[in-house]
């Protein structure tokens with residue numbers, strides 16, 4: 635069955651993963667890689683009900699984007715040039731209180747290579763700054779739910795002049 639939440643669709647079935655029956659999900663419609671739902675929610679197993687599985691897809695796999703307007707708020711702006719409404723990166727493994735966010739233009743000013751928009755989740759020691767639903771913290775690298783990651787990817791690389 636297809637589940638729509640926050641503009642993202644995911645397919646969910648109770649099917650076989652290897653030789654075990656599990657709730658499995660397909661996150662990319664053009665892929666055939668079904669992933670067990672317990673990867674995203676350890677509370678889910680083959681005895682979980684359909685409603686529990688749907689809820690896990692919505693809450694844990696797709697999740698919630700940051701608050702409306704967060705991309706242009708003072709909480710999400712480049713620490714160097716104050717750019718807003720653009721993709722930002724944070725320092726990997728730095729305490730939240732000391733986080734400085736940096737935009738692509740400022741990162742490029744420190745290095746030779748251009749930032750590749752299609753392959754830039756990690757740039758050197760920086761990772762995509764994907765905010766949690768409160769907007770006050772960030773998801774761990776590669777652990778952001780789909781809606782939060784989609785929010786980040788939809789932001790432009792540079793401020794529109």
Ligand SMILES: [Zn+2]
Pocket residue numbers: 712713714715716717736737738739740741
């Ligand atoms: Zn900047």
